Amino acid sequence: MSPAPIQAAPAQLEAERVEVEIGGAPILRGADLSLECGELVAVVGPNGAGKSTFVRAISGLQPFSAGAVRWSGRVLPGLRGRELARLRAFVPQRMPVPSGVLVREAVTIGRSSHLRPLRRLQGEDRKAIEAALERAGVGAFAERPLTTLSGGELQRVQIAIGLAQEAPVLIADEPTSQLDLGAAVGIATLLRGLADEGLAVLLVVHDLALATAVADRVVVVAEGKTVATGSPTEVLTSERLAEIWGADARLTAEEGRTALQVAWLPGGVRAA
Amino acid sequence: MSAHGPASHQVSVSLRRPLVYGALIVALAAAVVASLALGAVKVPVSVVIDTLLGKEVTGPERQIVETLRLPRTAEALAVGAALGVAGAILQGALANPLASPDVIGVTGGAGFGAILIIILFPGSIALLPIGALAFGLFAAALVFAIAWSGANRGSTGKVILAGIAVLSLFTAGTTGLLAAYPEKAPSAIFFIAGGLTSSGWEEMQAIWPYFAVGFVAAALLIRPLDRLALGDDVAASLGSRPHLIRLGAAIAAALLAAASAAIAGLVGFLGLVVPHVVRMAGGTSSHTFVVPASALGGAALLAAADTLARTLRAPIEMPVGPFMAILGVPLFLWLLRKVV
Numbered sequence: 001m002s003p004a005p006i007q008a009a010p011a012q013l014e015a016e017r018v019e020v021e022i023g024g025a026p027i028l029r030g031a032d033l034s035l036e037c038g039e040l041v042a043v044v045g046p047n048g049a050g051k052s053t054f055v056r057a058i059s060g061l062q063p064f065s066a067g068a069v070r071w072s073g074r075v076l077p078g079l080r081g082r083e084l085a086r087l088r089a090f091v092p093q094r095m096p097v098p099s100g101v102l103v104r105e106a107v108t109i110g111r112s113s114h115l116r117p118l119r120r121l122q123g124e125d126r127k128a129i130e131a132a133l134e135r136a137g138v139g140a141f142a143e144r145p146l147t148t149l150s151g152g153e154l155q156r157v158q159i160a161i162g163l164a165q166e167a168p169v170l171i172a173d174e175p176t177s178q179l180d181l182g183a184a185v186g187i188a189t190l191l192r193g194l195a196d197e198g199l200a201v202l203l204v205v206h207d208l209a210l211a212t213a214v215a216d217r218v219v220v221v222a223e224g225k226t227v228a229t230g231s232p233t234e235v236l237t238s239e240r241l242a243e244i245w246g247a248d249a250r251l252t253a254e255e256g257r258t259a260l261q262v263a264w265l266p267g268g269v270r271a272a
Numbered sequence: 273m274s275a276h277g278p279a280s281h282q283v284s285v286s287l288r289r290p291l292v293y294g295a296l297i298v299a300l301a302a303a304v305v306a307s308l309a310l311g312a313v314k315v316p317v318s319v320v321i322d323t324l325l326g327k328e329v330t331g332p333e334r335q336i337v338e339t340l341r342l343p344r345t346a347e348a349l350a351v352g353a354a355l356g357v358a359g360a361i362l363q364g365a366l367a368n369p370l371a372s373p374d375v376i377g378v379t380g381g382a383g384f385g386a387i388l389i390i391i392l393f394p395g396s397i398a399l400l401p402i403g404a405l406a407f408g409l410f411a412a413a414l415v416f417a418i419a420w421s422g423a424n425r426g427s428t429g430k431v432i433l434a435g436i437a438v439l440s441l442f443t444a445g446t447t448g449l450l451a452a453y454p455e456k457a458p459s460a461i462f463f464i465a466g467g468l469t470s471s472g473w474e475e476m477q478a479i480w481p482y483f484a485v486g487f488v489a490a491a492l493l494i495r496p497l498d499r500l501a502l503g504d505d506v507a508a509s510l511g512s513r514p515h516l517i518r519l520g521a522a523i524a525a526a527l528l529a530a531a532s533a534a535i536a537g538l539v540g541f542l543g544l545v546v547p548h549v550v551r552m553a554g555g556t557s558s559h560t561f562v563v564p565a566s567a568l569g570g571a572a573l574l575a576a577a578d579t580l581a582r583t584l585r586a587p588i589e590m591p592v593g594p595f596m597a598i599l600g601v602p603l604f605l606w607l608l609r610k611v612v
Contacts, residue, residue: 023423061508081511092505096367100556101501109502112495113510143286161506 012036013088013169013200015058018067020050027053028064029224035202037168040195042203042211042232045221046245051204052173054221059090059171071169085113088169089162094154094178097146103157104142107132110161129164136160136190152183159190169200177206188214208236212251213258220244289561292554296568300349303575307345308337310579312587315341340470347468347476348575348592350483351536354528356570357490359543360550360563364497365521366428372544373529375435376522379540380442381411382533386463387449391456400463401475401534405482407442408530414438416522426515431522466539466593468578475535482531489524490563497521497559539574541597545604546570552607573600 013035020028028050035041043051056062058069060076069076071087079087089110110132111125121129133139136156141149149157155175162170172191176184184207192214195201205211211218212232220228220235222244228235233253241249248263308320315333323329323337355373362371373379385407389400419434420426446464450457496517499507504514532539550565551557577596582589 059509061505081508081513083511085509085511088509090505090509092503092509095503095506096501098501098557100551100554101558105558106502109495109498109506110510112499115495117492117495158506161502162509165510 012070012072013058013202014068014070015054016068018054018057018064018069020053020057020062020064022053027224028057030067031221031224031226032229033058033202033219033226035169035200037200038195038198039216040192040201040203040214042205042215042218043221044205044208044211044218044236049221050224051221055171055173055202055204056090059088060084061090082113085165085167087167088171089165089167091158091162091170091172091175093174095158097149097154099145099147101146102142103138103144103146103149103160104129104133106146106157107138107142107160107164110164113165128166132160132163135163135194137186150183152179152186155179155183155187156190159187163194168198169202170194171202173204174206175203176210184210208241208251209258209260212236212253213256288553288555292550292561292565293568295553296550296565296572300568300572300575303572303579304345304349307348307575307579308341310583311336311341312582339472343473343476344468344470344578345575347535348578349571350476350480351468351532351539352542352570352572352574353567354483354486354532354570355539355543355574356546356566356568357487357563358525358528358532359545359570360547360559360566361490361493361497361521362525362543363547364501364557364559364562365493365518366431367501368428368432369548370544371432372540373525373532374439374540374544375432376526376529377411377415377435377438377442378408378526378529379533379538380439380446381414382408382530383464383538384411384442384445384449386533386537387446387456387460390460390463391449391453394456394459397459398474401479404463404537405479405530405534408533409526411438411442412522412526412530416519420515420519426518428518431518462591463537465591466537466596467581467589467591468536479531479534482527482534486524486528486531487567489520490528493517493521493524494559494563497563501557501559536574536592539593539596541593541600542570542573545600546573549600549604549607 015031015033017030017032018028019026019030031050031054043055045051053062057064060079071079107129111129114125133142136159138153138156138160141153146154146157176187179187188210191201191203215232217230218232218235219226220240227244228240236251238250241247250261252259252261305317305320309315309317313336315337319329319333320337323334359372362373362376363369382404385403386400389403393399415434415438419431424430450460496512499510499512500514500517507514507517529543546569547562547566550569551562554561554565573596574592578592581592581595584590
């Protein structure tokens with residue numbers, strides 16, 4: 001059985017010169033981004049560069065002090081929560097897991113922005129919930145409590161919650177950073193597949209080999225600013241890895257496999 | 273990778289909630305009938321049912337059921353349900369198992385307001401519910417004003433710290449007043465211990481709008497609280513503002529708890545424990561289940577405890593608070609040992 005495609009209206013995201021201050025300290029000092037349907041964009045950068053703050057700001061989860069964010073041409077601070085919920089879904093790195101809540105119930109909660117207060121689920125809501133469960137690959141354990149899931153299964157459930165929103169843009173903040181290799185591959189395949197089906201996917205990710213494999217474009221954030229945007233192989237050169245990450249490393253991509261070759265030790269050799 | 277999801281587990285999960293609902297409804301019906309039938313005068317159950325159905329019943333029994341026990345039972349149901357719901361939505365909103373109407377200052381304020389009326393206007397004891405309601409809401413407003421301003425407004429830690437501080441302030445005021453006017457202590461004891469009275473419909477007529485608004489708000493908060501249970505980020509992704517959900521839940525809980533204190537004094541324990549009991553029994557923390565089940569459970573528990581409190585040493589009435597603890601604590605501890 002092939003799962004029903006996720007329904008979504010065409011949309012677009014533009015962010016220009018976004019600045020964020022937290023407690024008076026500048027965290028983001030001018031970051032830009034654009035995103036279109038069918039595209040997967042990866043935001044990469046060192047720890048503390050402001051990647052998460054950047055995607056939280058454009059998602060409406062974090063107030064920004066300057067700059068412009070437009071969702072399908074509409075300015076962000078002017079959008080009501082319910083409208084924003086239909087334009088983008090935000091998948092956090094790790095959500096809290098309430099006891100006794102089943103996978104299907106959690107995904108149903110993801111549908112709640114479409115429901116009027118006290119109204120029951122309609123036929124189309126049930127369809128959207130089933131489609132989200134199937135597409136994220138969690139249908140087989142839909143009746144299990146969240147507390148019994150592995151990290152990889154839980155991440156898929158979080159993505160299913162986002163898909164139930166039926167928003168044209170899916171934003172995932174480091175979805176693979178706590179997962180084992182196999183689970184990370186599964187999430188990468190899922191997110192790339194969603195983009196191929198027409199969703200716009202924005203991914204914050206540390207793993208540069210993974211970003212190179214799945215992303216159409218990468219946005220490099222360093223010290224609160226976007227310093228480069230473009231195709232992964234053009235942007236993530238050895239010079240840039242040295243300049244931004246301070247590491248002696250080289251990205252290679254051949255026959256659909258990507259690798260990050262790192263000189264982990266000075267000069268690449270262990271001291272005797 | 274999910275083939276091992278045991279079928280028996282699925283069955284128990286899907287059957288458990290209807291079973292708990294069924295048990296709560298049976299307990300509630302039994303408590304209501306007992307509350308109407310038992311007391312200083314025993315009224316046969318058949319007479320109770322005939323009276324409720326509006327059939328011709330003569331003699332004093334009809335009057336006892338209609339004018340004394342029916343209002344009292346209604347108060348027990350309203351207060352029990354209100355405290356259960358208040359506890360459930362506060363524990364959900366603050367993601368803290370220790371949350372109860374105490375932590376938003378309501379009980380401290382209500383106690384102070386009632387003692388103030390007892391001391392300042394000893395002649396007009398009818399003002400006591402109003403005093404308790406007004407000061408209960410005032411204390412909660414104080415907590416909200418502090419907790420929902422400045423940096424980190426509406427964060428769980430800030431709400432709880434502000435609540436505990438305001439509670440201490442009003443509790444100090446209450447003990448201070450009682451120490452200064454020791455001769456008033458006997459009349460204050462019943463309010464502080466928590467108890468219902470057979471005083472007809474008057475109090476409910478004045479207080480019911482607060483219950484009504486509180487219950488409607490709680491029903492509207494069920495879905496937002498379920499979103500919040502998946503974290504502030506998921507709630508925000510779904511278009512909610514987490515700190516406003518918490519504020520709404522705190523206001524609804526304050527209305528319910530202040531109205532309860534106006535009717536029944538400081539009935540502790542119920543608001544804290546009933547939501548835990550239904551969560552453990554139902555095996556879920558989903559608010560779609562926990563909020564209505566806490567209403568049923570709280571109503572049944574308070575009606576049963578009130579019946580016991582006024583029949584065990586009839587015609588002497590004892591405060592219901594201690595009795596509820598005697599009934600509820602063993603059940604709670606048994607569940608705690610078994611489940612957690």
